[in-house]
Amino acid sequence: MTDTSADTRTAPTATVARTPTPADGPARRGRAGAPRLRALDGLRLVAALMVAAYHYGGRGGEVTRAWGTSPRLQFPTLHSLFAYGSLGVQIFFVISGFVICMSGWGRPLRSFFASRAARLLPAYWAAIVLVTVVMALPFLSFATVSPTETLLNFSMLQLPLGAHRVLGVCWTLWAEVRFYVLFALCIVLPGADRRRVVMFCACWTLAVAMAGGLHQPVLDELVMPEYAPFFIGGVGLYLVHRDRTDPYAWGIVAVNWLIGQYVAVQTHWHPPQPDQFSYRSAYGIILVVTLGFLAVAAIGLGWLDWANWRWLTVAGALTYPFYLVHEHLGWVVVQGLHRGLGLPSYATFLLTVAAMLVLARLLNRFVEERFTPKLRAVLAKPRP
Template sequence: MDKPRHRYSRVPVLDLLRLAAVAAVVLYHYGFWGPTSTSGISLVALPALAPVGQYGFLGVSVFFAISGFVIAYSAEGRSWIGFTIARFSRIYPTFVLCMTLTFTVMLVAGAGHLTRSQWFANLIIAAPLVGQPYVDTVYWSLVIEVVFYGWIALFMMLGWFPRHIDALILVWLAITFANELTIDAPIFEKVFIADDSGFFAVGLLIYQHYRGRRGARFWSLFALAMGTAIFQATHKLERLGAHPDSTFDPRVVAVICVVGLLGVFLATRIKRIPLPATFVLAAGGMTYPLYLLHMELGYLFFSATKPHDHAAMAVTMIIAGIAVLAWVIWRFVEPWMHRLVKSKLTQLASRFGWSSTSHRLIKTQPDSD
């Protein structure tokens, strides 16, 4: 008998890992990679945290691994149309709201040289494709997520996912190494997510384990994906090393990757945690708007207050305020936007005779979809 979808059916520890990952990214942006002043000097709010904060970029990598798991789970029981609708309605309305909010506040404050064309360009998420800058540079990771969703939807349409997941992952990782070690073409990097494919692959395989898969073939593929992810994370240090204060240790990066990815793996094995379900749900749910809002808005508020002697307190208050705003968006705004967009798109799909579900058994999802 089919189980009904339930919006609160989640893997609880993944929600806490989401919050930990976004906290790492916040630490990175406030303790290491701050806004650039007119003199070209990076204005880091908490420079004393740089030795730790510089590794916070790996929080995004952990997000990608979690995304691999969640997307594989979200695809179960859906057609490619249903999957696309679910992802679009989950990601896009919140993005437009947060992007517009950031744009409006920056425009009112007179920060930067914002234009109407820039706002319109950011509606497609990948604004640089049409020659406009991001309203907030954190959107680069959302572009990668959308490319990943696009590949999964395509493979679902062709009937290859998840049926031929091993072959897809092997080809993907082969393309990754071919690009990273030889041609190093930017178009391959973007189209095939060659800088982050290992993390997504690990997430996809963790879902396979979650569904009961074991055996030498699985563990060999899992080890290959883990190794690829570690290679990609350390390979990124060449680019991040351009920062004047960078003191990256590749060994530390490798350890963080292993701990983070194994943390995602173990999270799927823990069914219950001694924390209120509402708290855990909120911790995971608010991370998306918090991620979208924390950087440019936070930099703007920090620059406006100029807290020379109380920077730590100012940053704490700014992040707390943005976190409250993110919670309000998740709790009161996201649900109706999600339902409205999903309902309209499902109705539109039905007019063309496109079904949102597949003939496979529908399972409860670990995400709000």
């Protein structure tokens, strides 16, 4: 997952099956007077909260150390639902495909690169510093990363180099970066148009099908068969947003939903086992993936334009910093509230989520709002 809140406005050149209404007032208008898709901001936060539920109550590992016992015992009713929260990442990828296609349409390569880098890096760097400092506190028992690997994490290239991660969630950022590079080279650099985007989606989909059967590590890194159907599906949904009568766009969405539900089941399903409580049924996985596609489709078709509340924009702005810090720092809060103060599990869960949202707002206010525009201006400045 990454922050795609930089541009959730409809493209000014889009051919959509609706016209702006009086409800599309100044608060909803962004670049070139295009209405902002605030429901997309809200869906982004929903996906982030799904992932948080998974990290706090739907898995084992270090979170068990935070609670003192297995989350299965802490949440005897909801732990099985929390396990599906990991699929929030797949929903993020669908949103990302939609928004990156939207924001890259008609934008020169330098501007596209500056926008993406400026949105990703300031909060990411701040989160690495914050998590590193907190995890180094002597009274905590969580695993830490070596100094040299911590420094490497600032490059965002720790995964391909085989180093440990400071932020557990940053594997999604590596998937996002690869998507950005593919989209930039194939669409932004030559110039976005419908035909080029359709061919890009078709060729990538075919590559996914071929790579999935070959099981070649290098090819998998380039093609991303586990994640690509969601990015491609999101791009297809943006084409639907531009023209809901486009049969090729609907075909891209349908094929990649079919592939996406399959790879999601392959990666998230396992037989019921006594020592693994994160059991997810195949039907449940298919349902969550389908709802993710349908939610983005409903937004793209304009069916959720009535969700025009200002607080949704704030929710979208908090999503990326919340996603970056919620896992590791959330475990620290869980340990302090539950084992230190003796608060009940559900109260601890809710207070931890609230604390991470407050921290996300601080990062948004004092890091993103200050440094994102400056970094974007530096990177977008033409060079001789």
